[in-house]
Amino acid sequence: ALSRLMAVSERYPELKSDALFQDLQAQLEGTENRIAVARNRYIQEVQSYNTTVRQFPTNITAKVFGLDAKPNFTVANEDAIST
Template sequence: MRVILLMVLAALLSGCGYNQIQQKDEAVKAGWSEVLNQYKRRADLIPNLVNTVKGYASHEQQVLTQVTEARAKVGQINVNADDAASLQQFQQAQGELSGALSRLMAVVESYPNLKADQAFLDLQTQLEGTENRITVARGRYIQLVQDYNTYIRSFPQNLVAKMFGYQPKPNFTVENERAIQDAPTVDFGAAPAAPPPPQPPQPAPAPQPAN
């Protein structure tokens, strides 16, 4: 009898989406691991990149320090992807590192010899490829979390999710979302007013006869 009850319970759980919840939860975990892997790949490139730039632009100390400190801050975060505050802190730190790297690349434009250095070119290529992989991994993770959250909030899977303690997962957000939403206003309807035509010179008044 117990075996039969277990079989019936397993069938009911399967029909209510228990197995799919497990699959989607594992997919989210795998997606998150890939995100971390690509961010780590970027962090591993930075020391060599900083040292190469320092060889040509040692006096750009402020920018070099910003990159090094931003990388160290990222490494100090013990992120928990299931905690919204932890994920936001992680995202903010990664954004600061991205900004520091952008400023470093802007400085490089002033050093033609550095831009021609083969070691730097190789590092730059690796960094660009890693940034692309980060974008792909983040995009895939966002989709996986959205799929998981939608599924466990739908009936009857929501009942099974509550029964076993599965909660919606936080997700990445768009940096500077308010600035993106508040687009600048551009009015193409009103043409600028034409400047007034130049006035012809007025003749000088005739001299008055003396009395």
């Protein structure tokens, strides 16, 4: 979303000076940052959970209750998204 706004702002330079556009751009950057932070926290929690489920002696308890390792966050087209 941010890259689209950047492309639009390059085509229409008068938008850059518009305070509402700058505010929207700042809000989108903040949203993207919050999403990145939440994604990283999720990944860390899943890794921690998977380590606990696989480590002795908690792996015995995990097997008794049917707890298995969970897949971590992945994106099919991560390279395309990052550009």
